[in-house]
Amino acid sequence: MQAANADSPGRPRGPWRRRLLLALLAVALVPLGMHCQVLASAWGRNFAQDEAPSAEAILVLGASVRPNREPSDMLRDRLVTAAQLYARGCAPKVLVSGDHGSADYDEVSTMARVLEEAGVPAEDIFLDHSGFRTLDSMYRARHVYGLRRVLVVSNPFHVPRAIFLGQAFGIDTLGVGAAELQSYSLSTHTGNQTREVAARLLAWLDVHLWDTRPRRMDPAIKLEGDGRRTR
Numbered sequence: 371m372q373a374a375n376a377d378s379p380g381r382p383r384g385p386w387r388r389r390l391l392l393a394l395l396a397v398a399l400v401p402l403g404m405h406c407q408v409l410a411s412a413w414g415r416n417f418a419q420d421e422a423p424s425a426e427a428i429l430v431l432g433a434s435v436r437p438n439r440e441p442s443d444m445l446r447d448r449l450v451t452a453a454q455l456y457a458r459g460c461a462p463k464v465l466v467s468g469d470h471g472s473a474d475y476d477e478v479s480t481m482a483r484v485l486e487e488a489g490v491p492a493e494d495i496f497l498d499h500s501g502f503r504t505l506d507s508m509y510r511a512r513h514v515y516g517l518r519r520v521l522v523v524s525n526p527f528h529v530p531r532a533i534f535l536g537q538a539f540g541i542d543t544l545g546v547g548a549a550e551l552q553s554y555s556l557s558t559h560t561g562n563q564t565r566e567v568a569a570r571l572l573a574w575l576d577v578h579l580w581d582t583r584p585r586r587m588d589p590a591i592k593l594e595g596d597g598r599r600t601r
Contacts, residue, residue: 404574405567411537412530416545419451423544425521427593428452428461429511430485431532432468432477432501433525439480444525447548449481452523453488455546460521463494463593465511467501477501479601496597504528504569505576506584508535508543514588517541523548527559527566531573538577 417423430452433445441449456464464485468477478497486492498515501507511517519542522532526547536543576582591600 401571405570408534408570408574409530411534412545415533415543416529416547419454419546419549422455422458422460422521422546424459425461425519425544426517427463427465427496427511427515427520428455429507429517429520429522430464430466430481431504431507431522431524431528432466432481435475435477435480439476441480441484443552443554444548445477445481446484447525447551448523449484450488450551451546451548453485453490455521455523456485456490456494463496463597464490465496465498465515465517465520465593467498467507467510469502470497470499471502482601492598493596496591496593497600499600500584500586500588502585504532505535505573505582506586508532508541509539509584510587511536512539512541515591515593517593520544521546525562527562531566531570534570535573535577 430448433448434442435445436442452464455461466478466481466485468481470476470478476499478499478501482492482495482497485495496515498507498510500510508522511520518540520536522529522536522543522545524532524545524547529545529547533543533545
């Protein structure tokens with residue numbers, strides 16, 4: 371019986387296999403490069419809490435609030451860290467930015483209350499009710515609240531993306547990862563990291579391809595005087 375020809379119809383030729391592999395490699399490298407660029411934006415800008423530099427304001431990014439209006443564990447981590455940074459004198463004002471898209475769901479009022487309970491004066495807490503996404507929070511920090519240098523506080527996996535977006539929108543953005551007040555499970559850490567990879571790619575596309583803008587914009591609000599006027 372005659373041996374099958376390696377170049378017989380129905381089998382991919384050698385050069386096509388190489389081209390396919392190169393194409394697949396290119397497809398994989400593009401998102402990898404996007405992801406690395408987001409992470410690289412935080413190099414030299416992500417600080418331990420006791421090394422945090424000064425800024426115009428501490429910006430606390432929102433997260434889920436329970437039906438009883440108590441913060442989720444990760445949001446509480448952020449708020450406790452922000453209160454400690456304020457007590458150290460890292461900034462004179464705190465801006466909390468989160469989702470207050472309906473009367474039944476209000477992240478920022480809970481955030482302000484917890485900060486007050488932790489010792490931050492009410493007049494030094496400003497509320498951004500339209501921080502629906504990290505992009506919204508960072509863009510509005512610059513273009514609504516006029517901030518040029520902020521110390522953004524979130525959970526460690528989230529901080530590099532916030533720094534990337536803040537830098538893209540013209541803010542000198544520095545970050546502090548919130549200390550964990552409790553031990554989170556491996557599945558929680560894995561889930562957060564997995565979702566964050568996708569979120570970083572989306573942030574890159576929002577900035578470099580789609581020129582995405584926040585869902586809502588407001589007249590300028592200066593972070594001076596009594597922050598209770600933003601409630």
